Amino acid sequence: MEKIVIIGGGFAGLNLVKRLDPEKYRISLVDRNNFHCFPPLFYQIASSGLVSANICFPFRREIKKMKNVSYHMGHVKQIDIAAKKVTTSYETLEYDRLIIAAGSTNNYFGMENLAEETFGIKTVAEAAHTRDEILDRLERGAICHDPERRRRLLTFLVVGGGPSGVEIAGAIGEMKKYILSKEYPELKPDDVTVTLIEAAPQLLGAMKKKSRDRAVKDLESLMVNVRLNTGLKSYENKYVTFADGHKEYYETLIWTAGVKGEPIPGLPPETIGRGNRIIVDEYNRVKGYEDSIMAVGDIALMQCEAYPNGHPQMAQPAIQQARNLAKNLNKGEFRHKFEYLDKGSMATIGKNRAVADLKGFSFSGFFAWLTWLFIHLISILGMRNKLSVMVNWFWNYLFYSTSLRLLLRPTRFPLRKHWGD
Incomplete structure (x- = not known):
């Protein structure tokens, strides 16, 4: 055998x-x-919509x-x-x-220091770490009495305008617009800056123009600053240097660019x-x-x-x-060549907001969002996981509230060096 x-x-x-x-x-x-x-669904872990065990x-x-x-x-x-x-x-x-x-x-495109300086959502561990960073900044901002320092603490930059970047930027935008008043009364939406940058002239480059334009509109409705044709040159000491040379301060940089x-x-x-x-x-x-x-x-x-x-x-x-x-x-023989059947692309920007390019047609809004929910729900392994995700989504839809905004910092000791092998 x-x-x-x-x-x-x-x-x-x-x-x-x-x-x-x-x-x-x-x-x-x-x-x-x-x-x-x-x-x-890693972005939902990063935005406290789900826990790792759900997916x-x-x-x-x-x-x-x-x-x-x-x-x-x-x-x-x-x-x-x-x-x-x-x-x-x-x-x-x-x-x-x-x-x-x-x-x-x-892929940091040669800027290898970004691996240690930025947050990501490429793995479960990265997504959970990003969640902790977002919650840490919100908690620290809520007790900060210096308006300028508070504003700097609550600056979030998402780099990359693909589906992952659009989805995590939209999720943080929802927190800014809907969650702050409920759970962080010390903060105002104007205290939080959420910016999404993309080096290309459009978001969601693989999708149709109608979907790309709708994604920008939906993000802006969630108070997310969208900047196209904007590349990142470096990120050091919390300062972002853009491709055109100007610099801006961002406390938290989330990398989804490649x-x-x-x-x-x-x-x-x-x-x-x-x-x-x-x-x-x-x-x-x-x-x-x-x-x-x-x-x-x-x-x-x-x-x-x-x-x-x-x-x-x-x-x-x-x-x-x-x-x-x-x-x-x-x-026992290589007879069938691979031919890719493109079933389309989807991205969700927030509750009732999504864009979908399925075979032959495009649509957006509430029905695209429902379609996105259904396709992702049936794709998750395990009936228990499906039920847990469905309950969380239903509760969040009704109340914009979740018990999952838990800041879970890992303990330092005892060291487990072999975990990094």
Whole structure:
């Protein structure tokens, strides 16, 4: 029986685990976290709309009834292609076929100090940390008696006008417009500054003009300052230097501006392409190692006429690539080339505010928002999680109130250095 090692348990990795033939393959799933999560809702963790447990599901719970499937916690340290071995933080695994579905990480475009200076929503941990930062600033602002210092404490800059940036900016805007008067009576909306910048001339570049314009209008209605054609040059000592040279003070910078493939040690340089993604053919086989190594999802760079820079780094391409690869592997031959079926794009800006470009038509407002809710709700793993999310959404819709605005600072000791391995 062939041994398959899958690196990464995101949308692509988990779909592979579910669809590969357990009578034909012994499957080992490797991930640094012991759970699958739902990244489209990370911004709701950051804005205190949901807790992490609502959108995460343990791998062991998901695979417990699957035959010949095992989960291995660990961060990949090295791939030995010649020996066909993967070394993680804690063990070494042998494979006959290796499938890399490690996803993507933040791309700071050469400004590497931003990794330590800014907040993000790319992982569950980052989203929770961003939530703590937002709540910390609101609490400190509420007890600050110096108007100028209070204003500086409550400055939030979101960098990146894609769906993640639009959604987190809209969520903070909702807090500014609707939550402050209820839960932070010491603060006024004018005390809080929320700015969203995008280097391109429009938000949501993959969507239609009608949707892009509506997104700007909805953000502005939530008291968010939207600046297009505005790039970031640096961020030091809380001062942002923009591409045109002028500087502004922002206490909290949330980065959503770009992603790149997760680094995978051991792969030859010729297999790595644009955006640190792994070059694959139309069957998701890695260039030069077609018989033994494949890559799917965000980390895979499959260039074709329709997508010369690779497919969008979103959930649907990852899921479809995984299903197509599983079909080929189960049949024992690479017969079906991957063809991406674009099902459309969506983004929510706040309650009753969303934009949707589905196949053949676009719409916005309340019905787009309901559609967004439904699609995301059915995509979450676990009935308990679905019910928890639905209850939270219903309560927040009625009352703009939640018991989830908890500032949970991690304890410092005892140190657990191996968690960073």
